[in-house]
Amino acid sequence: MSQPDRVIPEVTLREVVEADLPAFYQDQLDPEAAAMVGFESRDWDAFLAHWTKILADPATAVRTVVVDGQVAGNVLSFEWSGEREVGYWIGKRFWGRGVATLALAEFLRQYPQRPLFATVAAHNAGSIRVLRKCGFTDSASPPDAKDAKDVKDAKDDEVRLRLDG
Numbered sequence: 001m002s003q004p005d006r007v008i009p010e011v012t013l014r015e016v017v018e019a020d021l022p023a024f025y026q027d028q029l030d031p032e033a034a035a036m037v038g039f040e041s042r043d044w045d046a047f048l049a050h051w052t053k054i055l056a057d058p059a060t061a062v063r064t065v066v067v068d069g070q071v072a073g074n075v076l077s078f079e080w081s082g083e084r085e086v087g088y089w090i091g092k093r094f095w096g097r098g099v100a101t102l103a104l105a106e107f108l109r110q111y112p113q114r115p116l117f118a119t120v121a122a123h124n125a126g127s128i129r130v131l132r133k134c135g136f137t138d139s140a141s142p143p144d145a146k147d148a149k150d151v152k153d154a155k156d157d158e159v160r161l162r163l164d165g
């Protein structure tokens with residue numbers, strides 16, 4: 001019997017608006033998602049302070065991920081000790097449909113700065129897979145060895161990946 005075709009969701013990115021924040025807040029409260037990141041969920045006040053800072057920082061690029069017209073998460077890049085990091089968070093009800101991969105790939109098209117780094121909890125297999133599908137490789141073996149001195153070491157429980165070119 002043939003398998004049904006997998007439906008590819010329509011994933012778009014747009015500017016973050018204040019009305020997106022309650023959805024982002026709920027997503028970061030989810031215990032399974034927080035455990036993937038190795039992160040302690042923020043209460044509303046701490047969450048709002050954090051996002052107010054993100055949205056005001058000209059060095060941070062942040063987009064809302066929209067799937068079939070609904071707010072599905074966010075993807076961002078920010079400066080961290082002189083290097084440009086990428087991060088994303090997809091709401092649980094959108095998991096397992098290729099949303100993170102499509103959203104990150106689109107973000108990488110819109111923001112061509114390289115190299116880009118990602119620091120991920122070593123147990124976060126989903127996030128590591130998303131990054132690899134988008135072309136990230138182990139940062140311990142950068143393609144250009146002369147850059148190696150510039151590469152931060154990940155902690156033992158983290159994996160650090162990079163995207164060049």
Ligand SMILES: CC(C)(COP(=O)(O)OP(=O)(O)OC[C@H]1O[C@@H](n2cnc3c(N)ncnc32)[C@H](O)[C@@H]1OP(=O)(O)O)[C@@H](O)C(=O)NCCC(=O)NCCS
Nearest residue numbers: 033036088089090095096097098099100101125126127129
């Ligand atoms: C990790 C996360 C972004 C994945 O989102 P998603 O939309 O479900 O990912 P995709 O559907 O694009 O999956 C891409 C690949 O990862 C795999 N994958 C996704 N979640 C996985 C998991 N928990 N364990 C193992 N593999 C997983 C998928 O099977 C798929 O692989 P394939 O193409 O080989 O079949 C999402 O679960 C999330 O936002 N989690 C909480 C926050 C977080 O971890 N952010 C990243 C911080 S660095």
